[in-house]
Amino acid sequence: MNSKRVRLILLGLVLVLASAFGTYALLARLRSTSNVLTLYGNVDIREVQVAFNDSDRIARMLVQEGDFVRPGELLAELDSRRYGANADQARRTVEAQQQTLDRLLNGSRPEEIVQARSTMEALQATMRDTEVTYRRNLELRRAQVIPQQALDDSQSQYKAAVGNYNAARQVWILAVKGPRIEDIENARAALRADEATLAFSERELADTKLYAHSDGVIEDRILEPGDMASPGVPAFTMALTNPLWVRAYVPEPYIGRIYLGMNASITTDSFPGKAFQGWIGYISPTAEFTPKNVETPELRTRLVYQVRVYACNPQNELRLGMPATVTVALGQPIPSASQVKDLGCGEQDHAAGQPEIH
Structure with a gap:
């Protein structure tokens, strides 16, 4: 019984000494280094999934797995015919709206003002002639020389001539003053809207080309020419350097x-x-x-x-x-x-x- 206790005590001492020696060795190693x-x-x-920002069929893939690419290097292209047509249409709309705004800003041409004035003066002469006729017929009617119908006809002609002259005079005044400020501002706002549409169309057209945004190595070529690309489907996996x-x-x-x-x-x-x-x-x-x-x-x-x-x-x-x-x-x-x-x-x-x- 006593010998067994002695063996247990000796075993415990050995374990304690071994643990102490291990701790000392570890500390000595830490101190030595x-x-x-x-x-x-x-x-x-880091790795990135490179994808197009537009949706269409892929026309060309220009890099392979293992290729090292630089920022701005073209990696792939989509079929851009649809986006090119949209951009061209938007560009023509901007050109037409720009011409409308230029016409309003330039105002009436001198020839238009001269034409409006000539028309007004001609209608003024017609108005005076019909007025003379009407007054003459009015005197003749009072003298019972002409029938009432003749007087009524000359009066209607005179009123029509007055209306035509007034309308021509307003046209001449507008030609001299030029377009209203509100019309100019409306045309300018329409031009800005068309320019924004053009910028969006050109951005879509530019997004049919996929460029590298930084230095890297192509790890996986996921899509191929003819595949349908979209922003949610990566075309390449690229490892950044x-x-x-x-x-x-x-x-x-x-x-x-x-x-x-x-x-x-x-x-x-x-x-x-x-x-x-x-x-x-x-x-x-x-x-x-x-x-x-x-x-x-x-x-x-x-x-x-x-x-x-x-x-x-x-x-x-x-x-x-x-x-x-x-x-x-x-x-x-x-x-x-x-x-x-x-x-x-x-x-x-x-x-x-x-x-x-x-």
């Missing part, structure tokens, strides 16, 4: 010793002996358990924080998913906010130059 933090992770990038980073995880004891803007060195098995310039551009605000793909078994049950170490990749050597080792020299001076904002790879690789600081 306290000036350099080594992280293991994988290269990560900017930004590019290594996703790694920092043990909790080190989280207080790293900060945004710290310089880092990135190496990969694919390019032995070559180090890529990098910097810490993102530190997760929340902790998580160590992922299974992190090669630190002794820390697997500890909490870690995700970091993104942005990289310069001027030759496009770093690829999505590539395993990478990140080395960070601790004790670097803390950069100012402006220095962190200006981090980049320079003009040689402007596409990978600006990290997303969180």
